[in-house]
Amino acid sequence: MWSYKKNLEFDLPVTPRWAYLRRRDLMKGTALGALAYWSGWAFAQEKLKFKSNADFQKVDPPYKVTDKKLVLSYNNFYEFSLEKDEVVKKVAGWKIDSWKLEVGGLVKKPRTLNLQDLTTAFELEERIYRFRCVEAWSMVVPWIGFSLSKLIESVEPKPEAKFVKFTTLADPAKMPGVKELSNYPWPYTEGLTIEEAKNPLTLMVVGAYGEPLAKQNGAPIRLIVPWKYGFKSAKSLVKIEFVKEQPKSLWQDLAPSEYGFYANVNPKVDHPRWSQASEKVIDGSFFPKRIPTLMYNGYEKYVTGLYAGLDLKKKY
Ligand code: MTE
Numbered sequence: 068m069w070s071y072k073k074n075l076e077f078d079l080p081v082t083p084r085w086a087y088l089r090r091r092d093l094m095k096g097t098a099l100g101a102l103a104y105w106s107g108w109a110f111a112q113e114k115l116k117f118k119s120n121a122d123f124q125k126v127d128p129p130y131k132v133t134d135k136k137l138v139l140s141y142n143n144f145y146e147f148s149l150e151k152d153e154v155v156k157k158v159a160g161w162k163i164d165s166w167k168l169e170v171g172g173l174v175k176k177p178r179t180l181n182l183q184d185l186t187t188a189f190e191l192e193e194r195i196y197r198f199r200c201v202e203a204w205s206m207v208v209p210w211i212g213f214s215l216s217k218l219i220e221s222v223e224p225k226p227e228a229k230f231v232k233f234t235t236l237a238d239p240a241k242m243p244g245v246k247e248l249s250n251y252p253w254p255y256t257e258g259l260t261i262e263e264a265k266n267p268l269t270l271m272v273v274g275a276y277g278e279p280l281a282k283q284n285g286a287p288i289r290l291i292v293p294w295k296y297g298f299k300s301a302k303s304l305v306k307i308e309f310v311k312e313q314p315k316s317l318w319q320d321l322a323p324s325e326y327g328f329y330a331n332v333n334p335k336v337d338h339p340r341w342s343q344a345s346e347k348v349i350d351g352s353f354f355p356k357r358i359p360t361l362m363y364n365g366y367e368k369y370v371t372g373l374y375a376g377l378d379l380k381k382k383y
Contacts, residue, residue: 071191
């Protein structure tokens with residue numbers, strides 16, 4: 068079984084953890100809770116060592132950990148469906164048990180990680196990150212994963228490696244969207260500069276809400292780059308390559324006038340078809356509230372050094 072530690076260093080102010088801890092605590096103290104515990108439901112929850120932290124009490128603007136149900140049912144995963152609420156149904160029969168993640172290209176020590184390696188090769192931590200989609204909605208998710216920088220260190224990139232290319236699975240037999248969207252340049256690919264990839268915020272995610280990552284969220288392993296629009300956070304990775312030239316992503320290929328390479332969250336640069344100044348908070352309500360979008364999604368202090376000399380008033 069896998070274990071992980073909590074890393075508070077990267078947590079930004081969100082509402083107290085009780086939002087999703089309360090159930091666990093309630094279970095501990097009641098007869099019903101004991102029953103649930105012994106029936107196994109609470110087993111995964113109980114293994115997690117969460118601490119509440121005073122930093123989370125102060126919220127401005129008011130971010131809250133998104134209800135797990137919403138994160139599991141409101142998904143962008145075009146390999147399965149264009150409809151957010153259809154993805155969860157369509158992943159049901161998809162098997163991920165013989166997964167391999169190849170890591171290679173301009174590196175001295177290429178390696179292949181199997182399903183078990185993904186959760187055991189590196190120390191796992193939980194981090195609560197804001198997640199901002201280019202479609203102007205946002206969530207706050209307690210991801211579990213490891214820093215991509217650790218994996219990068221282990222493969223020893225050659226000096227010529229300037230970019231990292233991420234390739235995800237595209238299996239037309241098991242992923243109906245791949246067949247239906249036949250004009251899309253599958254597979255879904257994404258890219259980062261090597262400095263962005265090594266940034267301590269960049270996370271390889273294998274879980275969320277204390278549990279292994281759900282298939283609709285990109286199991287068994289996905290990227291999470293919290294200061295960039297969500298489409299950079301590619302799901303269900305099968306290959307990571309170190310390359311010399313800036314790789315072209317699926318979105319750059321499909322709609323170059325709308326999606327750039329960097330795709331940093333920037334409230335001052337609108338999407339050609341809508342404003343990026345604010346975002347809809349996914350909270351399950353009929354009229355979700357809108358809040359202002361923050362530069363780099365609130366992660367400015369971790370990443371500004373990466374973009375010296377880049378004109379951020381231009382298209383992202
Ligand atoms: N990765 C793959 N392989 N396919 C996709 O369609 N959608 C992206 C990103 N990664 C996508 C993907 C977009 S647009 C967003 S907003 C997030 O995944 C959504 O992640 P979630 O469903 O876990 O919230």
